Amino acid sequence: MKVKKAVIPAAGYGTRMLPITKAQPKEMVPVVHKPVIQYVVEEAYYSGIREILIITGKHKRAIEDHFDRGDLPKKEEYTEELERILDEVSIFFVRQKEQRGLGDAVKYAEAFVDDEPFALLLGDNITIPPCTEMLVNVFARYGGSVIAVERVPRERIPLHGIIKGSELDKGIYRIEDMIEKPRVEEAPSDLAVLGRYVLTPEIFDYLKNLKPGYGGEIQLTDALRDMAKEKDVYGMLYNGRRYDIGNKLEWLKANVEIALGDVELGREFKEWLANLR
Numbered sequence: 001m002k003v004k005k006a007v008i009p010a011a012g013y014g015t016r017m018l019p020i021t022k023a024q025p026k027e028m029v030p031v032v033h034k035p036v037i038q039y040v041v042e043e044a045y046y047s048g049i050r051e052i053l054i055i056t057g058k059h060k061r062a063i064e065d066h067f068d069r070g071d072l073p074k075k076e077e078y079t080e081e082l083e084r085i086l087d088e089v090s091i092f093f094v095r096q097k098e099q100r101g102l103g104d105a106v107k108y109a110e111a112f113v114d115d116e117p118f119a120l121l122l123g124d125n126i127t128i129p130p131c132t133e134m135l136v137n138v139f140a141r142y143g144g145s146v147i148a149v150e151r152v153p154r155e156r157i158p159l160h161g162i163i164k165g166s167e168l169d170k171g172i173y174r175i176e177d178m179i180e181k182p183r184v185e186e187a188p189s190d191l192a193v194l195g196r197y198v199l200t201p202e203i204f205d206y207l208k209n210l211k212p213g214y215g216g217e218i219q220l221t222d223a224l225r226d227m228a229k230e231k232d233v234y235g236m237l238y239n240g241r242r243y244d245i246g247n248k249l250e251w252l253k254a255n256v257e258i259a260l261g262d263v264e265l266g267r268e269f270k271e272w273l274a275n276l277r
Contacts, residue, residue: 002140102220103218152191161193256273
């Protein structure tokens with residue numbers, strides 16, 4: 001089946017970005033010309049997706065306002081692309097009633113998804129090059145849920161969900177187990193979940209009766225782990241760069257990379273960096 005829908009969880013507090021996020025959602029933090037969540041919506045759009053559900057929470061109204069059709073200058077370079085996307089995409093919003101983890105947030109998408117496969121993109125992550133289209137292609141080939149993974153250094157293993165899997169093809173793994181933020185000595189590999197997925201609707205069956213896991217929250221990793229015991233779940237090794245904009249250092253790195261490649265700013269910014277002492 002073709003992947004036509006995307007779900008973007010954007011309900012987290014953004015505490016690692018304080019005080020920047022004291023009065024604005026972390027998903028609205030700017031990266032060069034655009035807030036981070038616009039990069040995520042564009043990634044879904046350029047993957048062929050035309051229906052998007054954004055899961056928000058308290059103090060997230062700015063996200064809805066950003067994707068509203070406002071009185072923007074029609075010929076303004078940096079709003080033209082957004083206006084064109086908004087012409088072609090239907091964006092819906094639902095609020096997560098309380099912070100109970102990513103797995104709980106995804107449960108809010110069940111009615112929207114219905115019986116179709118869907119892409120899941122964390123609303124505060126930028127991937128360069130965009131990851132979702134790669135996942136859609138792997139899904140089309142294998143027909144099961146696909147999770148993007150990346151290799152992480154040993155010291156970062158406890159910060160991520162880690163998979164155990166057998167390699168079926170170059171960079172494609174059949175997942176056998178998953179552990180949310182394990183200790184280094186307990187980790188089955190250095191392959192970490194990076195916040196991009198294509199999932200089949202069966203995931204909701206595994207989320208329904210899931211008990212709180214790591215941190216007392218409903219963990220999507222735990223549901224995927226249960227699903228992998230009964231269904232084919234694949235991991236796709238992503239060799240690009242993923243920036244977690246909920247992390248101040250990665251936010252700065254994303255700004256530098258994107259600014260260096262920007263037509264308007266890149267040349268002067270590169271010269272400025274070269275002369276910086």
